Amino acid sequence: MIAAAVFVIFPLCLAIAAFSDLFTMTIPNRASIILAIAFLGVATLAGMPLFVMGMHLAAAFSVLAVCFVLFALSIMGGGDAKLLxxxxxxxGFDPAxxxxxxxxxxxxxxxxxxxxLIRTQAHVILAVGLPIPNSILLAKKIPYGIAIAAGGFIAFPSSPLFIAALESLK
Incomplete structure (x- = not known):
């Protein structure tokens, strides 16, 4: 059960966030909230020691603090900060x-x-009728949720919970 939660919840939340950011330029708060709550539940059920869970929380708060500064400087969106x-x-504080x-x-x-690059050719793309979301063509922001999701998908096999979930299947 723990392995199923690890292998489903994390990628699903990232996929929802990426698609939402691509098409609406917003990341739903529920994706970030579910990621946080699911981590706490899965880590507890997997028997992660409290100190290690605390280090994971410290890592998340450290990233959030940096992201808060970037948000205050209008460099990063709030949804991106929460998702990251x-x-x-x-x-956690791990090489992963x-x-x-x-x-x-x-x-x-x-x-x-x-x-x-696409935005420099927006007039041509609109004239030809290529199916590119208006959020990509016309918005002033970059949907960074896509990059966060892609980075998460690629790095996830190195995460402590992914490794623990694999071990539980053996």
Whole structure:
């Protein structure tokens, strides 16, 4: 049961956040809330020691603090900040957190470049009628939830709970 929760909840919440950000330029709060609550439940059921859970919470709050500064400077959206922090909760202060954040940065850079390139050709894309969401063509923001989800998907196999869930299946 724990393995099923780990393998379903984390990727599903990230996928919902990414698709929502792509089409509406918003990330539903419920995705971040479910990620946080599910982590606490799964970690407890998996027998994660309280100290380790505390370190996971400290990692998430550290990421949230940095994101809060970026939000205050209008560099990052609030939904992106909450999603990044709640996703970081699943990685804790572990090398997997660094891996996750590096992947988010890489995918964020690629997504930003591609979206900005698309926006330079928005008039052509609209004239031809290509099926690209208006949020990509016309918004002033970058849907960073896509990069957070992609980074999470790639780094997730290195996360402590993913590894523990695999061990429980053996």
């Amino acid at each position: 922090a709640s996703t970081s909760l699943w990685f 957190l660094v891996e996750f954040l590096v992947y988010v940065g890489i995918f964020g850079g690629i997504a930003s470049f591609v979206i900005l």
